Every structure is written in C-alpha cells, then in structure tokens.
Amino acid sequence: MIQVNLASMMSLHLMNSPMSKANKNLLSKRFNEYKEEISTEPTRRKLNDHALLIDGLNTFIRAFSINPSLNEDGSHVGGLIGFLKSVRFAVNKFKPTRCVIVFDGKHGSKSRQKVYDGYKGGRKVRTRLNRVVDWDINVQNEAEAMKRQLSRLVEYIENLPLTILSIDGLEADDVIAYATNTALKDSKITIMSTDKDFYQLVSDRVQMYSPTKKITYDKELVKKEFGIYPQNVLTCRVIDGDRSDSIPGVKGVGTKSLVKEYPELSEDKPFDIKTLLDSAKQKSTRISKLISDSELIVKRNYLLMQLKEPNINNHAKLRILDAIRDLKPQIVKYNLQKLLVQDKLWGQIPNFDNWVTEFMELNHYWNNQ
Numbered sequence: 001m002i003q004v005n006l007a008s009m010m011s012l013h014l015m016n017s018p019m020s021k022a023n024k025n026l027l028s029k030r031f032n033e034y035k036e037e038i039s040t041e042p043t044r045r046k047l048n049d050h051a052l053l054i055d056g057l058n059t060f061i062r063a064f065s066i067n068p069s070l071n072e073d074g075s076h077v078g079g080l081i082g083f084l085k086s087v088r089f090a091v092n093k094f095k096p097t098r099c100v101i102v103f104d105g106k107h108g109s110k111s112r113q114k115v116y117d118g119y120k121g122g123r124k125v126r127t128r129l130n131r132v133v134d135w136d137i138n139v140q141n142e143a144e145a146m147k148r149q150l151s152r153l154v155e156y157i158e159n160l161p162l163t164i165l166s167i168d169g170l171e172a173d174d175v176i177a178y179a180t181n182t183a184l185k186d187s188k189i190t191i192m193s194t195d196k197d198f199y200q201l202v203s204d205r206v207q208m209y210s211p212t213k214k215i216t217y218d219k220e221l222v223k224k225e226f227g228i229y230p231q232n233v234l235t236c237r238v239i240d241g242d243r244s245d246s247i248p249g250v251k252g253v254g255t256k257s258l259v260k261e262y263p264e265l266s267e268d269k270p271f272d273i274k275t276l277l278d279s280a281k282q283k284s285t286r287i288s289k290l291i292s293d294s295e296l297i298v299k300r301n302y303l304l305m306q307l308k309e310p311n312i313n314n315h316a317k318l319r320i321l322d323a324i325r326d327l328k329p330q331i332v333k334y335n336l337q338k339l340l341v342q343d344k345l346w347g348q349i350p351n352f353d354n355w356v357t358e359f360m361e362l363n364h365y366w367n368n369q
Contacts, residue, residue: 051184051324052096053176055193056103056164059086060153062194062211064146072344079149081348084156086192086211092358094190094209099362100163100179100324108171111311115303121246152343159336161329161362167316173197175320177307180206182317183324190216196237200307202230223266226255232265234308235276238301239291247304250294253287261287273302331359 063082071077091099112119157164165175173195180189180201189206191198198208199222208217215221222230239258241249262279264271277298280291291298312320333356340346349355 048097049184049187050094050096050098051179051187051189052090052094052099053179053189053191054087054090054099054101055172055176055191055195055198056101056166057172058193058195059083059101059211060150062086064149069348072347076145077149077343077345077348079146080153080156080343081345083153087162088355088358090190090192090209090211091362095361096190097362098163098329099161100165101157102172102175102179103164103166104172105166105168105170107169108174110169112171112304116247116300118246118248119304152339156336156339159332159339160359161331162359163323163329165320165323167319170310170312170316173307174310174312177201177310178312178317178320179324181308183321196233196242197305197307199226199230200233200237202233219268223268227259228255228265229268231268231270234302234306235265235271235273237305238273238298239276241301242305245304247301248297249301250290250297252290257287261285273298329362331356331362 060079060083063086064079067078067082069076069078069081087099087101109120154164167175176191176193176198180191187205189201191201191206191208192211193208194210194212199217202208202217202219202222204219209215210217217225219230222228222233226233226236228236236255236258239250239253240255241247259265262271262276276291277295280288282288333352336356337352340349340352346352
C-alpha cells in the first residue's frame, strides 16, 4: 500500500486563477446572471444532450492497480493506458455528446475535515500491480509511477475532445454533483465511478455506471439491488457510514435492519434524515433508540455525505458553469500520435484511427453547434 497526494499533484497542471478583491463585484454580478438564466431559460444545449461525467481519480487508481500494461521499455503504464481505454470504452458504450473528467482539487477534503477531522484519515491508495514480468518495484517506485502517469495523462486528455475539471478546495464528488444538479440540469447524465455516494444522484435523467460491476444503474436497478430508491440512499448511507472515507456510522444498525424498522425507506418517495430522526424519537425499539442516541453522528454524516447541495462558493460555481456551458473541445490527432510515440505506447494502440473514432463523434457534435 502506498499513500500519494494525487490531488495536490494534479493542481500543478490545473492551477486555479486567483480572484482579486477588485473582481468580487463583477463575480457576483456574473453569477447572478447565470442563476437567472439557468432558472428561467432552456439551456443552449439540444434536448438530446447526454453528458458523461467521469470520476477521474477513481478511474485512474482502478486502472493503475489492475492493469499490468508495459511500454516498449518495460515500464509500467497501466494507469495511463488503462484510463484512456476505460474512457474510450465508456464513450463508445454510452454515445454521449460531451465527456467531462473531474479530479479532486488541491485540499479538496479540507471543508469536510472541518466537520470531522477523521474524514479520510489514514486513507491509502491501495495498489496491487500484476507483476507478470520480472519487474522489481518497491513502494517508492510505485508512488513515482503513479505521479508520472497521472501527470502525463493530463496531456493526453488535453488533446482529446474531453473537458478536464479540477478545482482547489473541492472534491470530484462536489463538482460532479453541482454539474448534474445545475449546469447540466436539462441533460441526460451518466456518472462513471465506483463511489457509492453517487447513487443518491440517480434519477429519471441520471444514471450511474459501475465499471467494476459493469452495471448501469437507473432508479429501478438501484431499488432492485439495494432495496431502496435513490432518494433514500443518503439516509441509509448516513446510518451505515463509509469505511473507504473513514466515516463511522451508527453502531448496531445496518441498511437491512434500518429498512426493516422503517419500511418507508423502500418506497418511491423521500424519507430524509429529519423524518428519520423525528420517527426514531417517537419509537422505543432498539434500532430507533440507537439512532436517536446517535443524533450528532447522523447529522455530521449527513453534512459529509450529501451531494444534493454541495458546499461550493460562487467563484467555483462560475468555473464549473464556464467549463460546461462554453465547451468546444477539439481532438488533435498529431499531438496524440506524438505522445504515444514519445511514451513508446504505439504498440498498445494497434489501430490508431479506429481508436479515435468514438472520440471523433464528440468532436463532430460540438463542431456542428
């Protein structure tokens, strides 16, 4: 296991422009104009707009961990090539009209750590490289390989018709949630991630693709697999906690026992945290008492895990809106070919023209707008 501050490293390539005090009034004016336009007018996108939002770090770490690909020099390139192939697969599968890749920003976890200082405490990037060749690699080399591949990946993305977003002070979850709820509120959305927090965003127009399960979740499939509808996923996760983010839940209560105690959670209507706490105080069962006695934990977990109203300042909201709304991505085949040759990855892409075909469809869509 290794621990790497990948978000900080990403910020070296995706720096945010500082906002001067002199621009605050202009910022406020622009944001108010955006709010009015979003609330009163249809967006400029066509009704068939379909946005693919990819959890960047989640996708990269998975690719790095399980993909044993080597370049012609024998260096591990699984994170880089695995990520590109995963994105191409998703673009081909879902045929989106736009693709946005979102990475955690520098200090992205800071706001949640103010709520709970144990948030992501001791979290480590777990890697399990498949050493199919005689490749003597230690933990330090593995960390350096991750940094090198992620750094190079940004250059590939910049030459594809993909938008890349990383905003200091925000996690990818927050950016994806805000884009889903606001900037792309009239679009069909597919979120690609293994992060369970995104299930709460699934709706009639939002679906979630799990690349590990190879399942695309809509409302009914979430209900079938977890026994609850998406609008009540947050309520259950708040009680469960989240081991991957070091968030403890309510001891002695799991999703199954919670739904058994409160069958309303399995209905296609909201049963939120306030309703749960109010109900728990009125009942004398063991489960309800455990929940009632853990009210502070429940409220804390809600602040840590809810994505319906992410804590984002106006400056960050404008950056997201600008990137989403003014998107005119281009594909630069020459630069891509050059990168593949430099990285000695040409053998990983047997037919380059076919490889870029799906990406070209994104380019064609935006060239016709």
